[in-house]
Amino acid sequence: MRDALAVARNLSKAFLLFAGITALSGGAGYLLGGYRLVLLFGAAAVLLAGAVYAYGDRAVLGMLGARDLPVGGAPGLHSTVERLAARAGVPMPRLSLLADGYPRALTVGRGPGSATVVVGRALLGAVPPAELEAVIAHELAHIRSRDVLVQTVAVVLASTLVELSRIGGFLERALLFVLGPVASAFVHLLLSPRRELAADRAAAVICGSPHDLADALLRLERASELVQFRASPTTEPLYTVNPFASEGLAALFVTHPPVEERVRRLRELDPDWREKLRAA
Secondary structure, X not given: OHHHXXXXXXXXXXXXXXXXXXXXXXXXXXXXXXXXXXXXXXXXXXXXXXXXXXXXXXXXXXXXXXXXXXXXXXHHHHHHHHHXXXXXXXXXXXXXXXXXXXXXXXXXXXXXXXXXXXXXXXXXXXXXXXHHHHHHHXXXXXXXXXXXXXXXXXXXXXXXXXXHHHHHHHHHHHHHHHHHHHHHHHHHHHOXXXXXXXXXXXXXXXXXXXXXXXXXXXXXXXXXXXXXXOOOHHHHHHEOOOOOOOOHHHHHHOOOOOHHHHHHHHHHOOOOHHHHHHHO
């Protein structure tokens, strides 16, 4: 029931966003040229919305520098993802690899059947197998609930707005001062921190325990303090853990709850874990 509500909520957000953009474009056309431009501007907005829906994931993957990961390149990882996808009740997603030295995972796409799970090469060596499975399960939960659709659209729109500031030349800083908050408003309007908490709970069910994910979150947070990370801050909603320092432009796009809160909520799913650990 909870998953069905999340799916309905995310699909509604995406529809309302596209409908709102089309309506605003039509209104702008009316103000500029009357009814003659309403259809032109409206049609352009519909085409743009269709392009974002159909190709937004490819745009994000290209922006991040992710490359397809064939089965022969990592058969063990493919087997793990396939097994976890079956548990989560979603089709096997495509896999892509980030070759940099920062341990991270993320998901882009439209939902089950058209999603890509991206893992960093550093992640494969930075966490134990059980924690890696928990991180992947978290990403699969985003696919099942259609969070991935809204996250991908939000990142594409926010990135486009931030990049538009670069056309201003010497006015770039002033444009960024205006467009940055607008992009941030889009992100926060579409994405709630609750989606991460829900994905954490779902991952705990998929893996049969909340503790592997809790340990992985702590490990990834420590990595963010030790390893330098560079990327567009508009991509923050995609990652399992926020890899950016919460300052400057990056502070505008923080959508993740604090790791401490996430770990606390995961531990509360198994309140007797300390006693079990001592008994073992």
